[in-house]
Amino acid sequence: MALPSLAGLVAVVLHRNGWIDVVEAISLLVGGAIAVAVPSVWVLASRSGPERHAVQSADEAAAQLAREVAAREPGRPRVHYLQLLHDLDSIAWEADPATGQLKFASPRMRSLLSAAADVSPAETEFWTRIAHAPDRARVASTLSTAAMESRDCELEFQASTAAGTRFLRARFYPVHEGSPPRWARGVVFDLTDAKGRDRFVAVQTDVARVLDGSPSVAVALPRLLGVLGQALEWDAGAAWTLDLSLGALRCVESWQASPDIAVELIAASCGETCRRGEDLPGRVWANGVAAWSAELGRESKSRRAAVAAADGVKSAVGFPIRARGEVLGVAELFSRKDKQPDENVSAFLSAVGDLIGIFIDHRRTEERQREESAALEAVNKLAPMLSGKLDVDQVIQELTDAATRLASAASGTFFYHSPGSEGDGYRSYTSTAAPRDSFGLAVPRPAGFPTRLFSSDGPLRIDDARRGASTSWSESPLPGAPIASYLAVPVVSRSGRVLGGLALSHPDPGVFTDREERIVLAIAAQAAVAIDNAELYATERQARQAAETASRAKDEFLAMLGHELRNPIGAIRNSVDTLSAAYGRNGDAAGEMLTAIISRQTEALAQLVDDLLDVTRLISGKMRLRKRVVDLSEFTGRALEALCAGGRAAQHSVRFDGEPVFVEGDPVRLEQIVTNLVDNALKYTPPGGEIAIAVERTGEVAQLRVRDNGQGIDPELLPRIFDLFAQGRQSLDRPHGGLGIGLTLVRRLAELHGGTVEVESAGSGRGSEFRVRLPARASSEGAAVEEAPGPRWMTPRHVLIAEDHADSRESLRLLLEASGHRVDVARGGDDAVELALSGSPELALIDIGLPGLDGYDVAREIRASDTSDSIYLVALTGYGQPLDRRRALRCGFNEHVVKPLTREKLLRLMATLDSPERRVAS
Numbered sequence: 001m002a003l004p005s006l007a008g009l010v011a012v013v014l015h016r017n018g019w020i021d022v023v024e025a026i027s028l029l030v031g032g033a034i035a036v037a038v039p040s041v042w043v044l045a046s047r048s049g050p051e052r053h054a055v056q057s058a059d060e061a062a063a064q065l066a067r068e069v070a071a072r073e074p075g076r077p078r079v080h081y082l083q084l085l086h087d088l089d090s091i092a093w094e095a096d097p098a099t100g101q102l103k104f105a106s107p108r109m110r111s112l113l114s115a116a117a118d119v120s121p122a123e124t125e126f127w128t129r130i131a132h133a134p135d136r137a138r139v140a141s142t143l144s145t146a147a148m149e150s151r152d153c154e155l156e157f158q159a160s161t162a163a164g165t166r167f168l169r170a171r172f173y174p175v176h177e178g179s180p181p182r183w184a185r186g187v188v189f190d191l192t193d194a195k196g197r198d199r200f201v202a203v204q205t206d207v208a209r210v211l212d213g214s215p216s217v218a219v220a221l222p223r224l225l226g227v228l229g230q231a232l233e234w235d236a237g238a239a240w241t242l243d244l245s246l247g248a249l250r251c252v253e254s255w256q257a258s259p260d261i262a263v264e265l266i267a268a269s270c271g272e273t274c275r276r277g278e279d280l281p282g283r284v285w286a287n288g289v290a291a292w293s294a295e296l297g298r299e300s301k302s303r304r305a306a307v308a309a310a311d312g313v314k315s316a317v318g319f320p321i322r323a324r325g326e327v328l329g330v331a332e333l334f335s336r337k338d339k340q341p342d343e344n345v346s347a348f349l350s351a352v353g354d355l356i357g358i359f360i361d362h363r364r365t366e367e368r369q370r371e372e373s374a375a376l377e378a379v380n381k382l383a384p385m386l387s388g389k390l391d392v393d394q395v396i397q398e399l400t401d402a403a404t405r406l407a408s409a410a411s412g413t414f415f416y417h418s419p420g421s422e423g424d425g426y427r428s429y430t431s432t433a434a435p436r437d438s439f440g441l442a443v444p445r446p447a448g449f450p451t452r453l454f455s456s457d458g459p460l461r462i463d464d465a466r467r468g469a470s471t472s473w474s475e476s477p478l479p480g481a482p483i484a485s486y487l488a489v490p491v492v493s494r495s496g497r498v499l500g501g502l503a504l505s506h507p508d509p510g511v512f513t514d515r516e517e518r519i520v521l522a523i524a525a526q527a528a529v530a531i532d533n534a535e536l537y538a539t540e541r542q543a544r545q546a547a548e549t550a551s552r553a554k555d556e557f558l559a560m561l562g563h564e565l566r567n568p569i570g571a572i573r574n575s576v577d578t579l580s581a582a583y584g585r586n587g588d589a590a591g592e593m594l595t596a597i598i599s600r601q602t603e604a605l606a607q608l609v610d611d612l613l614d615v616t617r618l619i620s621g622k623m624r625l626r627k628r629v630v631d632l633s634e635f636t637g638r639a640l641e642a643l644c645a646g647g648r649a650a651q652h653s654v655r656f657d658g659e660p661v662f663v664e665g666d667p668v669r670l671e672q673i674v675t676n677l678v679d680n681a682l683k684y685t686p687p688g689g690e691i692a693i694a695v696e697r698t699g700e701v702a703q704l705r706v707r708d709n710g711q712g713i714d715p716e717l718l719p720r721i722f723d724l725f726a727q728g729r730q731s732l733d734r735p736h737g738g739l740g741i742g743l744t745l746v747r748r749l750a751e752l753h754g755g756t757v758e759v760e761s762a763g764s765g766r767g768s769e770f771r772v773r774l775p776a777r778a779s780s781e782g783a784a785v786e787e788a789p790g791p792r793w794m795t796p797r798h799v800l801i802a803e804d805h806a807d808s809r810e811s812l813r814l815l816l817e818a819s820g821h822r823v824d825v826a827r828g829g830d831d832a833v834e835l836a837l838s839g840s841p842e843l844a845l846i847d848i849g850l851p852g853l854d855g856y857d858v859a860r861e862i863r864a865s866d867t868s869d870s871i872y873l874v875a876l877t878g879y880g881q882p883l884d885r886r887r888a889l890r891c892g893f894n895e896h897v898v899k900p901l902t903r904e905k906l907l908r909l910m911a912t913l914d915s916p917e918r919r920v921a922s
Helices: 003-016 022-043 045-072 079-087 107-113 124-130 133-148 192-213 217-232 263-269 279-287 305-311 343-387 392-406 514-586 589-620 632-645 667-683 742-752 806-818 829-839 855-863 882-890 903-912
Strands: 091-095 102-105 153-161 164-174 183-190 236-243 248-256 291-293 315-323 326-335 411-416 425-430 441-444 460-462 485-492 498-506 628-631 653-658 662-665 690-698 701-708 756-760 768-775 798-802 822-826 843-847 872-877 895-898
Touching: 091 107, 124 133, 124 153, 133 153, 133 164, 164 192, 192 217, 192 343, 217 236, 217 248, 217 326, 217 343, 236 263, 248 263, 248 279, 263 305, 279 291, 279 315, 279 326, 315 343, 326 343, 343 392, 343 514, 392 411, 392 498, 392 514, 485 514, 498 514, 514 589, 514 806, 628 632, 628 667, 632 653, 632 667, 632 690, 632 701, 662 667, 662 768, 667 690, 667 701, 667 742, 667 768, 742 756, 742 768, 798 806, 798 829, 806 822, 806 903, 822 829, 829 843, 829 855, 843 855, 855 872, 855 882, 872 882, 872 903, 882 895, 895 903
Parallel strands: 653 690, 798 822, 798 843, 843 872, 872 895
Antiparallel strands: 091 102, 091 183, 153 164, 164 183, 236 248, 236 326, 291 315, 315 326, 411 425, 411 498, 425 441, 460 485, 485 498, 628 662, 690 701, 701 768, 756 768
C-alpha cells in the first residue's frame, strides 16, 4: 500500500515549489493517510503489516512537512491548522513545548479529555489515565521510556472514553529540548470498528471451518450457534428450519454456553413451530432481515416471554438463513445482558446466515442427488428383477411396492385391467405396507379417481387434494386413509393398451415433486414392458398347456385306436394263418388263394396302422430306439426274402447286391426303413419293372440304395417328397393307395440313427433312387446275427392265453393248437393267475386290458409265487408307447409285444424259450 507515502511525497513536492500552502499540504497528507490507511485496516485486518507501514509512512511525511513549515514560516498564524484539523475525521493534537498546554486538536479530541481533563496530552500521565486497566502499566512504561529518550513512539491500546471503550493507535512526537520530558504533538486513530471487523473476519473463518467439517445440517447448526455465541458474547441460541409440509418454522437445534443457562427458554423452543410473522423467528421469516429484541422477557406478543424472563434472558437477535433468495430458516441468539441493536452485528449475522443458507442448500442438493441416484439405481435394478418374473401378480406387486417406497408415498395401489377383463373391471393390488384385504380381487373402477389414471394421457399430480376438490378426493385409494398429496400414473403397454393405473398418496401436502414423478414414470415404463412380457408368457403358457392337452388327447386317442384296430387285425391274421394251414393240408387251391388275398390286405392294413402310430410318435419325439450292432447287408437280405415270400414282389424283377456292413441300430426300425423304401419302389414301378437294392460301405458310412425304373418323381414334388402326407399325382381310382407317411417315417428313423436320406429322380417316367446313409461300425464285434426260424423252434409247448377279446383269443388258440401246442385260455385276470399257478405253463400271453385284475396285476401275482421263474411272461397289448413297455417290464413281464401277434413274432417267442439268456425281468 504505497498510496499514503506517495500522498506525503506529493504534498512535500507541491509545497516546496509554492504550488500549495501549508494548510493544503497537511490536508492532502493527512486526508490521504486517513482515507486509505484506515479502510485498509478495516477491511483487511488480517494483513495489518502493510497498513501499519502505510500509517507510519504518513506520520513520517507529516512530521517532515511540519518541521519544514516550522523552519520556514515560524510566525505564521495557526488558524488554518485549526480549521483543517477541525474538519478531519481523526484525532490530531499539538502542545506548547515549553508549557505543555494544548495549542490545537481535532474535534474528536474532546471525547478523550473527559477522562483526564485536568492533564495535558503532552504528559504521559494523560494517556496512562485514559488507558484501560489491563493496558495501563504497559502504556505508562512505553511512553515514559520513549519520552526520556526523546524518540518518537507508536502505541496501540484500549482506552476508556466518553464514547465507551475504544481501541486506539497513537503516534507521539517528543519535545527534543527542555525538561521535563513531554510530547509536542500526536496523531491518534480509532481502530474500534476495525477491531470489530477483525473479530467478524475471525468468526467468519470459524464459521467456514465449521461448515466445511460438518457432514450434515443437523451437525452444523449447533456448532455454528456455539461459534457465533462465544465470539459475539451471547449465552444461548436456537435454529429454526422451514417445514414445507406444515408451512411453518420448526426449531430443530439449540446451543447453550453452559447447561444452566436459558434452560426453560431452550426447552420451550425445541421442537416447537412458529408461523410466519409470529414471535421473533416469524418476524425475521416474514421480513427477510435480522431483527432485535432488547427486552425479550417483556414482549407481550411473544409466547416465550415468560420463560425468557424466568431464565433472566433480556436480549435476543434473529437473522435469516437464506439461499437463492428464499428463507430456509432462522437462527436466534440470546443474552442475559442488555444488548442494543447494532447495525454492524446485524449485517454480519445476515452475511453468516447467507453462508449457512448456501451450506444447507448445498447439502440438500447433495442429499437430493444421492436420493435421485439411489432411486435411479433402484429403478435400474428393478428392470432385470421385473423382467425375470413371468407371473403378472408378482410383477404388479413388485412395481407397486417399489413405486410406493421410492416416491416416499404413504400408500400405493395398482388397478390392473387384465386382458380378460371387460368394461370397467379391474383387479386391485396394494403396497405391502397397506392392508391387504382386497389384494388381487376384482373391483370396479373407482368412481372417485380421475379418468386420466385409466387413460394414456399422462400422469396427474396434486399437491393438496383437500383444497378446492370434491369430497371424493378426501380419501385415498385405501378406505379410511385421508390424503393430501396424490400422484396418478397410467401404465400403458407397447401396443397402446392401458394396462392399469398406479395411484400413490400421502397425508401431507406437497410430498410429490418432479423428482418423484420422473421416478414413478420410469417405473411405470419398465412395469409396462414387464407386464407385457408376463401377459405374453401367460398367453403362451396357456396355449402350450392347451396344445399339450390336445397332444395328450391325440396320443390317448391314437393309442386307443391302435388297440382297438389291432385286436380285429390280430384275430383276422390268426384266422387266416389257421385257414391257410388247413387249405394247404387239404389241397384246396381256391381256399389258399382267398386266404393269401386276405393275408395281403390284412398286412397292408396293419402296416398303415403301424405307420400312422409310428409317425405320430416320431413327430412328438416319443419314439425310443433299442439299438444293437447288426449287419445291415444281411438284415436287408432277410427283409427282402420276407417281402418276396409274401408275394409282394412277384410281378417285379428284384435284385440285391450287398457286402457286410455293420451299423448300430434298432432292428425293428431298420426293417421299417428297408420295407418302406422297397414297398414304395414296388408301388410306383409298373409290373415287369426292375428294382435294385444295394448295401455298401464308403469310408465311415454305410449306405443303403434302392433304385427303380418306375414312374419317377416330378421336379416340383422332389423337394418335399419326405414331408408328411406328400404323394405324387394319382388318378381317381388311386391305384397305389397309401397315406403318404412311409417316406416321412424313413427320414425320421434315419435321423434317429444319426443318418440321412436323399432321393434323385430325372423326372416323370424316369425312375428314382433313394439313398440312406448311416454311421458304420469299424468291426463286427458285438453284432448279433439272427437265424431264420427253423422247425426245432416249433417244439410243442404249454401256452396260456389271457385275452378278453373273444375272436382274438379263439383265433390265437386255434393257430397254436394247429401247430401242435397245448393251450389254456382265460377270459379275465383272476382266471389267468389261477391257471398260471396251477398249470405252470411255459409261455403266458397276457393281454393288459383284462377285466378284474389287469395284465400288470396278473404279472405281479404270478411273480410273487415260488414257481414263477419257469413261466415266460409276455405282455400282449395294443398300447405300444415306450412308457407302456417300461411299465410292463417293471411289473415282471419278460417281453412287451404289440398286437397283432404275427406268425413271425410267435416263432421268435418260441425260439426264445430255448435261449440260454432267458431271465425274469426285474
